[in-house]
Amino acid sequence: MKINGxxxxxxxxxxxxxxxxxxxxxxxxxxxxxxxxxxxxxxWSNADLFVPHVLATLHCAGLGFALGSLVAVAAAMLFCRFPxxxxxxxxxxxxxxxxxxxxxxxxxxxxxxxxxxxxILAALVVxxxxxxxxxxxxxxxxxxxxxxxxxxxxxxxAVLRFARLRSALPALLAGLRAAAPLAVLGAMLxxxxxxxxxxxxxxxxxxxxxxxxARLLSIGLAATAIAAAGYGVFAWIGRRTVGTTMSxxxxxxxxxxxITGEGPYSLAQRMALLVGAVMLPFLLWWLLLRLSxxxxxxxxxxxxxxxxxxxxxxxxxxRQALLVALSHTLPLAALGLFTGIAAAFLLAALTVVCPQxxxxxxxxxxxxxxxxxxxxxxVVLLLVGRDTAASVMMAVxxxxxxxxxxxxxxxxxxxxxxxxxxxxxxxxxxxQLKLVSVPYAAPYIFxxxxxxxxxxLLGVMVAEWLLTGKGLGNLLNVSRGSLDYDMVWAGTVTxxxxxxxxxxxxxxxxxxxx
Amino acid sequence: MAxxxxxxxxxxxxxxxxxxxxxxxxxxxxxxxxLSSVTLGVRSGSFVAIIGPSGCGKSTLxxxxxxxxxxDDGVVRVRNERPQTFRARGQxxxxxxxxxxxxxRSVRRNVALPLEVLGMPVRDHRQRIESLIELVxxxxxxxxxxxxLSGGMRQRVAIARALVTNPSVLLLDEPFGALDxxxxxSMNQELQRIWMASPTTALMVTHSIDxxxxxxxQVIVMDAAPGRIRDTITVSFPRPRSSALFAxxxxxxxxxxxxxxxxxxxxS
Numbered sequence: 080m081k082i083n084g085x086x087x088x089x090x091x092x093x094x095x096x097x098x099x100x101x102x103x104x105x106x107x108x109x110x111x112x113x114x115x116x117x118x119x120x121x122x123w124s125n126a127d128l129f130v131p132h133v134l135a136t137l138h139c140a141g142l143g144f145a146l147g148s149l150v151a152v153a154a155a156m157l158f159c160r161f162p163x164x165x166x167x168x169x170x171x172x173x174x175x176x177x178x179x180x181x182x183x184x185x186x187x188x189x190x191x192x193x194x195x196x197x198x199i200l201a202a203l204v205v206x207x208x209x210x211x212x213x214x215x216x217x218x219x220x221x222x223x224x225x226x227x228x229x230x231x232x233x234x235x236x237a238v239l240r241f242a243r244l245r246s247a248l249p250a251l252l253a254g255l256r257a258a259a260p261l262a263v264l265g266a267m268l269x270x271x272x273x274x275x276x277x278x279x280x281x282x283x284x285x286x287x288x289x290x291x292x293a294r295l296l297s298i299g300l301a302a303t304a305i306a307a308a309g310y311g312v313f314a315w316i317g318r319r320t321v322g323t324t325m326s327x328x329x330x331x332x333x334x335x336x337x338i339t340g341e342g343p344y345s346l347a348q349r350m351a352l353l354v355g356a357v358m359l360p361f362l363l364w365w366l367l368l369r370l371s372x373x374x375x376x377x378x379x380x381x382x383x384x385x386x387x388x389x390x391x392x393x394x395x396x397x398r399q400a401l402l403v404a405l406s407h408t409l410p411l412a413a414l415g416l417f418t419g420i421a422a423a424f425l426l427a428a429l430t431v432v433c434p435q436x437x438x439x440x441x442x443x444x445x446x447x448x449x450x451x452x453x454x455x456x457x458v459v460l461l462l463v464g465r466d467t468a469a470s471v472m473m474a475v476x477x478x479x480x481x482x483x484x485x486x487x488x489x490x491x492x493x494x495x496x497x498x499x500x501x502x503x504x505x506x507x508x509x510x511q512l513k514l515v516s517v518p519y520a521a522p523y524i525f526x527x528x529x530x531x532x533x534x535x536l537l538g539v540m541v542a543e544w545l546l547t548g549k550g551l552g553n554l555l556n557v558s559r560g561s562l563d564y565d566m567v568w569a570g571t572v573t574x575x576x577x578x579x580x581x582x583x584x585x586x587x588x589x590x591x592x593x
Numbered sequence: 594m595a596x597x598x599x600x601x602x603x604x605x606x607x608x609x610x611x612x613x614x615x616x617x618x619x620x621x622x623x624x625x626x627x628l629s630s631v632t633l634g635v636r637s638g639s640f641v642a643i644i645g646p647s648g649c650g651k652s653t654l655x656x657x658x659x660x661x662x663x664x665d666d667g668v669v670r671v672r673n674e675r676p677q678t679f680r681a682r683g684q685x686x687x688x689x690x691x692x693x694x695x696x697x698r699s700v701r702r703n704v705a706l707p708l709e710v711l712g713m714p715v716r717d718h719r720q721r722i723e724s725l726i727e728l729v730x731x732x733x734x735x736x737x738x739x740x741x742l743s744g745g746m747r748q749r750v751a752i753a754r755a756l757v758t759n760p761s762v763l764l765l766d767e768p769f770g771a772l773d774x775x776x777x778x779s780m781n782q783e784l785q786r787i788w789m790a791s792p793t794t795a796l797m798v799t800h801s802i803d804x805x806x807x808x809x810x811q812v813i814v815m816d817a818a819p820g821r822i823r824d825t826i827t828v829s830f831p832r833p834r835s836s837a838l839f840a841x842x843x844x845x846x847x848x849x850x851x852x853x854x855x856x857x858x859x860x861s
Contacts, residue, residue: 128675223693230659231710231758232681245697 080315080402087287087439111461113293121297133301135277136266139194140305144262148255151206155213156561159243160235163352167215170356170579171363173335176207177578179537180265181544181552182571185264185559189377189567197269202430205258206267250303252317259309263302264451271544272559278304281454285546295457301496303454310449335582337443377564384572387565397566400554408550410578414536415474420527422475422484424520427490431516432508435486444487448480452538456545466510467549470542477538484525489523490516525589532581536574569574602840608762608794609635609658612619614667615675616820626819627653630667633822637761640788640795642809644802650820651798658796659687663740668857671762679762683711686760686793689769692751694739700726701735704754711758718757725753728787745776749783755788763788764773769804781807782836789833806847807834814854824854 096116109117122129165172172176180200187196217239224242232243270280283298326591361381368378375383388397430437457474463469493516501511543552551574558566611633615760618625628650635641643651649734655663657669658850671679679685679694694703704722705715726735739747748768755763768784769777779802788795799805805812806828816823828847830838838844 221693223689223691224695226656226659226661226689227687227693227706228679228710228753229661230685230687230764231675231683231707233710237710240694241706245695 087442106174109292111292112458113296117293118297118300121545125294125297129501131277132282132298133305135194135275136197136263136270136279136302137305139264139269139278140201140309142194143198143260143265144205144309146198147202147205148209148258149343150202151209151254152213152251154206155210155217155247156239158210158214159217166352167355169352170212170358170360173208173579173582174360174575175203176335177533177582178575179203179533179540179578181268181271181537182574183542184269184553185555185567186272186571187269188273188559189564190371190373192273194275195271197266197275200269200272201262201265204261204268207335208258208261209254212257213247214260217243219250220246224555248320249317249405252313252320256310256313256317259313260306260449260451262309264453267451267563268301268541271556274559280453281317283453284545287456287460290460292457292461295460299454299457302451306449306451306454307446356539366469372569379565379568380539381572384565384568388569391564391565397569398565401551401570404549404551404554404570405573405577408470408536408543408552410552411470411540412474412532412535415471415539416478416528417534418471418476419478419531419535420482420486420524423479423486423527424524427483427486428512429521430487431490431512441484442488443540444483445482448478448484452465452477452534453541455542459542460546463553465546465548467547469546470539470550474535474538477534478531481534482531485527485530486520486523489520489526493519511572522589522592525585525592529582529585529589532585533578536578536581540574604752607634608637608639608672609633610668610670610673611654611658611668611795612668612762614654614657614664615671616650616657616662616664621797624744627697628657629819629821631820631822635796637794638710638792639810641813642805642812643796643798643813644805644851645815645820645823646855647717648819648820649817652766653820654815655764655796657799658762659685659764664781676822681711683707683758684761686758686762686765687764688748688751688755688766688768690770692739692747694747694750694754699738700731700734700742700750701752703739704757706754707758713758719761721759722757725756728756728790729753729783730845745772745780748772748780752784752787756791756793759791761793763793763795763797767798767800770800777801777804778807778836778839784808785833802848802851803839803844806844806851812851814851823857826854827850829840 098112099114099116102112102117107369108114154168158168180203181273183203184196184200187199190196191199220243225238225248226243228238239385240589267278267280267283270278271284275281279298279302283295283302286294286298365380368375368380371378379387388401391397426440427437430440435535451559452473455473459469459473463472497515498511506514539550540552540555543550544556545552547553551570555567556572557563557572558570611631614628614631615626616628618627631650631654633654643654645651653662657664658671658676660669660680660693664805668745668847669676671685676685698706701722704725705718708715708718723735727733729752731746731753734742739750742750748771752768755765765784769780772780785808797805809828810829812826813822814824814826815821826847830844
């Protein structure tokens, strides 16, 4: 079957009609996944609610996006100019890449008020993908162009002005495009943490109790629509200005390892950089608190937090609470991660045998991988309920689509001659898959794991916070509600440290195996 | 200036001088001696070709003269100045094997790039840019972007760009290396025409024996591991040299002599 734009549109229209029809006939279906007309009716009848909620989220996501992308572009230029600075900031970059942003919300809500927590969280979430894309774009500038400019006496600034900035533009636009939906996610996660009145996150939080499917899905769809609009704006600008290419469309987000520039550093210099990279986040944390004159009771320093956990009077209880929460959350995240990646790998492998399938699934996966994962909460709640299964399903869903996009790219990069060799000897597609494609694509599993492991943790924590009431997500939510500042900080820092450890562990396995 | 006179000229001022220059690179923990004690002088107004096996350091030598690399030992001077000082005055033109055009700029704006980097007003050079585009046979393509041009046309843009500052020294690093033989020969003739039309000292790195013999007054033969100069031969065919020269027996004699020297290099 040949799949083109029209057949796809027809397919989706048919699916919508089927959904509507089944929901009209069956009350049970109507009670779980509503129907398209019921969802649309929500926007009409509750416009007085939707308009301010949407505007509040848009406002924070937009400001956060602007702030985050400005910082990201400036940082990328700085890192490109002085690779040592990038080395020193590696700790911060990995933390921003790997941390589950939901844990930062409560801390931000302690440090500042009004819209600021949501704006800052949106900025923190968009920083890494934009910075990474811009830095790679700046670095990947054709070295021969640089030679030409340098031959005419052009220094670093001339090279930046005439070559690097312009040739980084497609990468920057791809980064902005990927980050726009994340800004919506960041703003909504910030709303959970700060508990503000307006915003789609708050709207969702307040509507979970009623479990009205039409209401929940309409909120999820509204968030998705804003995210998709952000994505669409930059996709359009990209097409208009630089002529988007397939490789840019497919390029997955990058992990910190993929942007590290190599330098001819000695062992001693590398050790110094490593120590600096580990110390810098804590140093900034301490400095920020010193400069902002916030009471140490609500905002403890790194040392205070360590003391609280290790030798403080509540230390034993705090450790116990964290341990219980972690032993609930981490296995679920791991389970979700493995299941999601395994499913993605299987499906990507299947598309080698049946290439038409890839054509049908890939556009959908590309769209869904940039969907703000909070929009999945209603779907998970309506399908699975508030069980532990909700956490796993959430993790699987947020892992699956990006992993699938990356892995099918891995399968697509298998050299053709290698496949044709099998074909020449009369091998079937299945044989080709076994002998060539799978061994070639297997290393991409680690790249995918590195990219989606933070999402798995975030997915589980979002489900815990909103649905199941267990684990680390719940611990943070409860501590936030009961103004247990020490616990909020300890929980946040522990989550970030664990995320970094997981990231580094996967990188290490990748290096050993690869 | 006709070339019978040029080859008969007494040793004039030396335009390029390379004295006992060595250059090492380290790759995978090993040091590679790219150039070992190389000495070379190029007279003003002459056309010199450098030929040699891969890895003989011929491109490194060119990059040293362009100031893109610094020598580990020895001195490189362009008209008695450091290359970095000399090139800042816009007296140096360069073209690489890859045209290295800015893909987002039109032909006209690519040709103008050196002026912009040097901080010269492009407006004052409008006429020169147009006449250079005409000289390389691209009138009518001034507003095209590189992706709309063929490989040979892009290379001609790169040549026009190398000439835009009216350079007294022209460095060419295998500028026609990626072209097919037929196109390469017609480009050789065009280059000769362009070079004869302006008083320029040219230094060209090439892989092609007949290109070197056709274009150069002097061919420098280099040898690899470590990179060093093995020999120099003088080519004294009158100019302008026409395409008929490619078929002439005396042309092939010189080519054979050069090939023999290169074989000695390969064998050692």
